[in-house]
Amino acid sequence: MKVLITGGAGFIGQHLAQSLVGAGHDVTALDILDSQVHQDPQDSAERFPGEVFLGDVADVGAWMSLPPHDAVVHLAAETGTAQSMYETEHYRRVNVEGTRMAAEAAVRWGAKIVLLSSRAVYGEGRVLSPGESLPAGVDGGADGTLVPSSEEDRHRPVSVYGETKSRAEHVLMETVAAKVPATIIRPQNVIGRGQALHNPYTGVLAAFLARLKDGLPLTLYGDGTQTRDFVHVEDVVALIEWSLENTEGALETPRVLNSGTGVRTTLKELALYAMEAAPNVNVPIEYLAVRRAGDIDHACADLRRLRALGAPLPRWQTKEAIADFIRSSWHERGAAPEAWDEALDELKARGLTE
Template sequence: MKILLTGGVGFIGLKVAAKLHSQGHSLVALDSLLEQVHQDIEVEKAQFPGEIVVGDVSDASAWELLEPAGAIIHLAAETGTAQSMYETDRYRRVNVEGTRLAAEYAVKWNASLISLSSRAVYGEGFKNRGTTESDPHRPLSVYGETKSEGERVVADVTGGKIAATIIRPQNVIGPGQALHNPYTGVLAAFLARLREGKNLSVYGDGTATRDFIHVEDVADFIVWVLDHAPAISESPRIFNLGSGERITLDQLAQFSIDAVPGGSASVIEHVDVKRAGDIDHALADMSFAYSLGAPHAQWSARESIADFIQKSWETPGAKSEAWDTALEELTERGLAE
């Protein structure tokens, strides 16, 4: 089958593409190839096993360049929670209008649609349980709002017309994630500080919790969804996607220190910082997906973190000062205190 992946040359896209290519599918990527996202554009382009169309997912003229596909996997997005609070127009354009075009073309081509949303639609999670797909949307950031709006767009455009699935991933980690974008991913910040022999700065008291899932587990889940499209009458079907394992930010930092090749003398330092959009708890309740036979995560949090640290150790990335500068910028804008 011919499959279009928006954001196909990205962190998740390349992993999904590799698995689909091994199954014999014909692949096309629509990707803007922005430098903020891509560390080495030529290397990443060479890793995509198919045709690449360079274009903005929110630009209708880019979609006009594409030939019909049997399925669309919509991964392209702007993902910086704090950055979204002042880059509002860009985030709404890409995350809402880009999703609208993906949904409209899926209907036009009579293609199945898989659209990646985010756990950010839930806002603050729960300390004693995971969020379920039926929990209300209470986003705390523009990013979360745009993902929530994108879900409504998918439902409005595709309802009763095609098979559509919405996936809400938790924190996706693994080798290949951006190491030079200081607006996404605490692990990249930890990696930069560890490589410089610095201590790890954990915002708050370290008891906040997250659900980290390895990118390979995410790719396996997306491939499973493609093979188990819902009936049109049940679309869009919504799935949480996480490991179901809760760890604290202190554990995240310690697992990172423990994974340093050759060992590390770095220790954890707590910093009294609260950024706009930050939450205290996040955990996916995976009961619904598992009840339908979805694959369980194969990587534990510790294993996922070690895999990222060790395989990314020699990969060029931003210096730790980039995250310090980003925090200063947020503070100046009144988005951190």
């Protein structure tokens, strides 16, 4: 199978490409090699195990330069929740129009397509209604009242990023329904080797890594009780590959799947796990009374649909995945801790914090 991976030279794309090549497939990347994502764009391109086309996913000309493929995996996106609140038009162009271009190409080629969406489409995690109870084995948080997000839940994004991913899903559905098989995957917080450590919008774990390496306190916004579902990149890749191989029921209406562990981790636990994995580092945790626009308190994936379909469930436990990230990234080049402070200052200057 000949697979086009948009954003293929990036974090998830590199892992996916290596796995697909190992399974005997041919891979091509369409990537703009943005310096915010790629600290060394040339190195990123050289490490990709196939041909790399330099181009913008929202530019029809880039798509017209590509040969037909059997499958499209659309990973390319702008992903900074906070940054999306002030670079709104750019995020809408890349995330929505880029998806439209990918979907139209898939239809033109008769290719199956997988769209990597985001848990951000769900917005704030739901709490139990009066008289409602959680299914057995579902993680309801410390007090048992938090409801994991199901693929059937309504979209309630609270950030521009989440809104663009929601719109991208609708664009894909409208473009490809009953024409080519399509799957939409909504990952939770993806972690693993190869993240863009110099990018202050990569996520909290990269910020922790930078501060641990400099022996600085780990800073948390709020009281640290917020929860997230951290999924290892290898588990996301396994679900993408399964979706490419198993397309039954994905033609008439695009299939939607969550990707996560179904296990909640508080941000305080995340900080402690990261510190435990760091070599000979013990620093305090500082709590900042700051809330950024677009932030949510709770997120976790409901995996019942994956189980019902026989799709691959996560193999990595959260604590092990965090340790793998810290240890594999410890000697990698990354941003100075000040980069995250500067990103927060930018939000404050724009009135996007409370």
